[in-house]
Amino acid sequence: MNAPTQAVHVTPEIKPRPVPAALIDALKARFGAQFSQAQAVREQHGRDESAFTTVPPPAAVVFADSTADVQDAVKLCAQYKVPVIPYGVGSSLEGHLLAVQGGVSLDVSRMNKVLSVNAEDLTVTVQPGVTREQLNAEIKSTGLFFPIDPGANASLGGMCATRASGTNAVRYGTMRENVLALEVVTAAGEAVRTGTRAKKSSAGYDLTRLFVGSEGTLGVITEATLRIYPLPEAVAAAICSFGSIADAVNTVIQIIQLGVPIARVELLDGHTVRIVNQHSKLTLREGPMLLMEFHGSPAGVKEQTETVQAIAAEHGGAGFEWADTPEERSRLWAARHNAYFAGVQSRPGCRCITTDVCVPISRLADALLDSVQEADDSRIPYFLVGHVGDGNFHMGYLIDPDDDAERARAEQLNRQVVARALALGGTCSGEHGVGLHKMGFLLDEAGAGAVDLMRTIKRALDPLDIMNPGKVFS
Amino acid sequence: MNAPTQAVHVTPEIKPRPVPAALIDALKARFGAQFSQAQAVREQHGRDESAFTTVPPPAAVVFADSTADVQDAVKLCAQYKVPVIPYGVGSSLEGHLLAVQGGVSLDVSRMNKVLSVNAEDLTVTVQPGVTREQLNAEIKSTGLFFPIDPGANASLGGMCATRASGTNAVRYGTMRENVLALEVVTAAGEAVRTGTRAKKSSAGYDLTRLFVGSEGTLGVITEATLRIYPLPEAVAAAICSFGSIADAVNTVIQIIQLGVPIARVELLDGHTVRIVNQHSKLTLREGPMLLMEFHGSPAGVKEQTETVQAIAAEHGGAGFEWADTPEERSRLWAARHNAYFAGVQSRPGCRCITTDVCVPISRLADALLDSVQEADDSRIPYFLVGHVGDGNFHMGYLIDPDDDAERARAEQLNRQVVARALALGGTCSGEHGVGLHKMGFLLDEAGAGAVDLMRTIKRALDPLDIMNPGKVFS
Structure with missing residues (x-):
């Protein structure tokens, strides 16, 4: 195992910029009922699914109905050098939506055609x-x-x-x-x-x-x-349980290296299966598991499943359980999609610190198994899910937000997961983005030169630094 | 047919910047035998496969062996604000390599590990x-x-x-x-x-x-x-001739819309097949033709070819001729890859003005058939090849470089092809880039706002404007 990265978790620097009354008046005049300063609306727009909870909400929210609305909101904010934070449904996991420099949340959820x-x-x-x-x-x-x-x-x-x-x-x-x-x-x-x-x-x-x-x-x-x-002509979905996470991961590595065009291959550890069973009222076997789906022609799907069953058997896979009907498949994938929420609900009142590393497929076992061992040793409740066919997995550390020591331990685990992934040629974020949480990791991964290129582009395209400032890089 | 675009062909503005003797001395001192000012070397590095022939060559050529060489060459040129033009093998079709503002050609062909x-x-x-x-x-x-x-x-x-x-x-x-x-x-x-x-x-x-x-x-x-x-487990390649270009194109549209994972599907018109036959000593039937290749498992390839044969038959395709051995396939694809050179050699002394539009697949027949009719009407020799599965095709107008009127007619044809593609939701360049030749078309396609974004990025990352200046946008 490599030394933990030197980057520290970036606690958001909260530097709200002034929001002049003249801007508020202008936004009210332009947007009328599409404008709100109600405390509940501001608070809803000042948080997301990340573990950051202490940033004050934006000064106001504009609900855009059209591109012209967005243009006018941005122009008005530019006139007063006030930050604009685009907002969709609020499902960011990395603090993208937090008004760390104050400003106006620009909600585009009504632009839904x-x-x-x-x-x-x-x-x-x-x-x-x-x-x-x-x-x-x-x-x-x-x-x-x-x-x-x-x-x-x-x-x-x-x-x-x-x-x-x-x-x-x-x-x-x-x-x-x-x-x-x-x-x-x-x-x-x-x-x-x-x-x-x-x-x-x-x-x-x-x-x-x-x-x-x-x-x-x-x-x-x-x-x-x-x-x-x-929509594929034929779809087959299957579950396969393994004696260890290593067996499941090595099955995936071989599937990918053989070029099988598998449509989905998801890893859950036994603990996470238990959480998912509870949340979604399922009775899946509570051990390490791959959830798989195959798309193609009937003959193509048959070929894929035969190949994958043979590989799984070599690694001690417990045989395939098939989800044959569209309804069964939907129920299974809904359960998988809800794993995050199932995890969070398994520890009432917790916040979740989520890792998101992605490594070259040949290094997946190296990246994952040590991370699991460290998480087990930490005694912090967690869940483990992974888009393992891409070399991407998530550990969700379920922390008591009022327990600073536990938060620090979880952040340390996250740093170790990231340091290991970077040393193996991987990335600190496979799909969640950088936001507030991974700014230090991005610097570790890309280096100061590459981050400077990003910053130079940002300064050139947004010279007033009003577009979601304080995210991605400091 | 839509009105021709208003963009004009951009004749390169030739504004060589001074190359100070001090820079030449510094490059000589740093690069020794990796540096050349020989006329033949400069001339070789001052042209490409485009129809631009009148730009003076770069002042000097540096042959880089390493990243450190590239860094030092760029730093020295930056010190004197002199352009740097990266050079690989010189196969650009759009004037990318021409020293329109003078400067130094940076040849990386020796970095070949x-x-x-x-x-x-x-x-x-x-x-x-x-x-x-x-x-x-x-x-x-x-x-x-x-x-x-x-x-x-x-x-x-x-x-x-x-x-x-x-x-x-x-x-x-x-x-x-x-x-x-x-x-x-x-x-x-x-x-x-x-x-x-x-x-x-x-x-x-x-x-x-x-x-x-x-x-x-x-x-x-x-x-x-x-x-x-x-490498695919199974490969099959086939030729299919059609009674008209329209029949061939409509076959392709249907193949793609059905989601057949065809690996290659290339169009040649009858005239181009004749040129290719002459150049590569083949005896292909001299009519509109699709060259196809299928990759996959044996069963998958069989499925694909059966589907495609049925579609081709619906459009009057003349049955598949199979290229069964790897040698036959290599010969066929080499002939296809040489179509450009076969075209150029079919009119000795000519230069080639190549179109490169790409449109959504449903608009391919609209984009292609009128373009062929216009080319036929022009009496300018041309060839037609197309990566038609992507909606991308090339007309190569073979012009006498000393005949200004012919060049102007070919440029007008190119403008009409581009205008039509843009009106159909396509792009002026599928794969050759903008270079010198398509700067006006890029402006038509992307609009001034998008090109301004590109220019802003360029200025921010290259404030001295030394990296291949005068290309992509003016």
């Missing part, structure tokens, strides 16, 4: 407040679906902003691969399109992918054109 | 001068391959810089999807890594994809970590 479905081209254009579940419900009749599925029913704007992924990424890629183009409102309030509906392009800088993952710090996403996929 | 092969993780790290064919030769024994294949045996650094793709992109993606991380030397001469070997990451801005496609204007690529793939 699916603007066009181009079934022939397998593309769809949506407003940023459309959630992933809403999109899939609206396009269901076309026989197409959007595969990217973080645990929460996140907004697609937020998923673009954090470069989200989820259980299907091992086959379908992440938001990086599945956003064709965006409309963004810049820090100057200008609406700009970053691409076309063409499947590929080499026309100029890749502005789309610069904004995907920029966490609201370069502009506000007001439209997204996404790739969608034909 | 495959630095590491991580077969277990399906990644490889290379220096920028490694060509795509060299890489595949060096990793052949591992059972893995790198699929991205522009027509030329391009350098991988150049392919990163132009966001290249080729015949396999329909299944494997482009350089955008297949570069995991880069080492780049910035305009300040600092070496920076843009990512890790993790398959996915949401740690900070996507610097990798900012540099992929930046055409040497933001820095010099000195290392690239790429995704590689298991």
Whole structure:
């Protein structure tokens, strides 16, 4: 095991900037009922699912209905050099939404229209407040679906902003691969399109992918054109239990190295299965487990499942239990998606500190097994889930927010997980973003030179530093 | 048909900046035999495969052997505010390599080592001068391959810089999807890594994809970590001739819309088949033709070919001719890759003006058929090839470089092809980049706001404007 990284957890520097009464008056005049300073509304917009709880809420909330609303809100805030924090459904895990420098929360959840479905081209254009579940419900009749599925029913704007992924990424890629183009409102309030509906392009800088993952710090996403996929002709889902986490992980490594186009392969440890059983009223066997799904033609799915069953058997897998009907599959995946909430609810009153490392697949066992041992030794309750086909896993440390010593121990565990992943050629964040929580880790991972490039881009595109300031880098 | 775009072909503004004797002396002192001012060397580095022929060559050429060499060359040029033009193998089609503002050509072709092969993780790290064919030769024994294949045996650094793709992109993606991380030397001469070997990451801005496609204007690529793939268990290649281009194109549209994971599907018109036959001593039937390849398990390939044969038959396809052996397949694909050179050689002394539009697949027939009609009407010799599975095709107008009227007619055809593609939701460049030739088209496509964002990023990262200045945007 490598020495823990030197980076320290960044406690948010809370430096609220003044929000002049003149700005409040101007926002009220422009937005009327779409503007709120109610304490409950501000508080709802001043937190997320992260373990940060002590940052004061934003001074006000604007509910945008249109790109023009976003432009006007940004222009007014720019005029007074006041921060703008884009807000979707509030499911960030890394403190992205906290008003660490004060300012105005810009809620785009009412911009929730699916603007066009181009079934022939397998593309769809949506407003940023459309959630992933809403999109899939609206396009269901076309026989197409959007595969990217973080645990929460996140907004697609937020998923673009954090470069989200989820259980299907091992086959379908992440938001990086599945956003064709965006409309963004810049820090100057200008609406700009970053691409076309063409499947590929080499026309100029890749502005789309610069904004995907920029966490609201370069502009506000007001439209997204996404790739969608034909619903597979055949789907099979299976559960397989193992005698140890190592056996499960080594099964996954071999599946990926053989190039099996598995659609989903998720790891849960026995403790997490127990939590999920309790939360979702299931009776899954409470040991290390892989949840798998296979997509393709009937013959292709058969081929994949045969290969994977043989690999699992070599590693002592306890045989496949099949989820045969769509209803059974939905119930299983809903349980998996709720693992985070099941974890949090398993310790009433807790907050969750979530790791999010991702390593090259050959190093997954090295990264994961020591992290599990350390977590066991710490005596802090935790859960373990992983998009292991991508080399990505999450430990969720369930801490008492009032116990500073426990928080410090959990942060130390997180640092050790990250240090190990970086030493193995991996990243500190596979899919949750940097936000407030991983700024020190980003510096460790990318180095000062790369972070300086990011900062230089930020300063150039947002010279007043009003777009979600104080996130990603300090 | 829509009105031609208003953008005009940008004749390069030739504004050589002074190259002080002190810089030449300093480069000589630092680089010795790695430095040249010989006329022939300069001229070789002052041109590419584009139709631009009249730009004076760079003042000198530095042959870098290492990242440290690149850093020192950039730092010395920065000291004297002299342009640096990265050079791989010179296969650009858009004037990327021309010294329109004078300066020093920085040749990285001697940086041609495959630095590491991580077969277990399906990644490889290379220096920028490694060509795509060299890489595949060096990793052949591992059972893995790198699929991205522009027509030329391009350098991988150049392919990163132009966001290249080729015949396999329909299944494997482009350089955008297949570069995991880069080492780049910035305009300040600092070496920076843009990512890790993790398959996915949401740690900070996507610097990798900012540099992929930046055409040497933001820095010099000195290392690239790429995704590689298991050689498919089964491969089948077939040729199918059609009665019309429309029938061939409609076959492709249906293949893609059905989600068939075809590995390659290339269109040639009858005239181009004749040129290819002459150049590569083949006897292909001289009508509109699809060249196809299928990758997968034996059962998967069988399924794909049965589906595609049925679709082709519906559109009057003349039955499949199979290329059964690896040698036959290699010969066929070599002939396809040589189509550009076959075209150029079919009119001795000509230069080629190449279009590169890419449209959503449903609009491919609309984009392509009118473009063919206009080219036929123009009486200018041309060839037509297309990565039609991606909606991308190339018309190569073969012009007499001394005939200004013919050049103007070809440029007008190009403008019409681009205007039509943009009106159909497409892009002016699918894979060749912007360079000098498509700066006006980029403005048409992206709009002034988006190009301003690009320019702002360029100014921030290269404040002295020394990295390949005068390309992408003016």
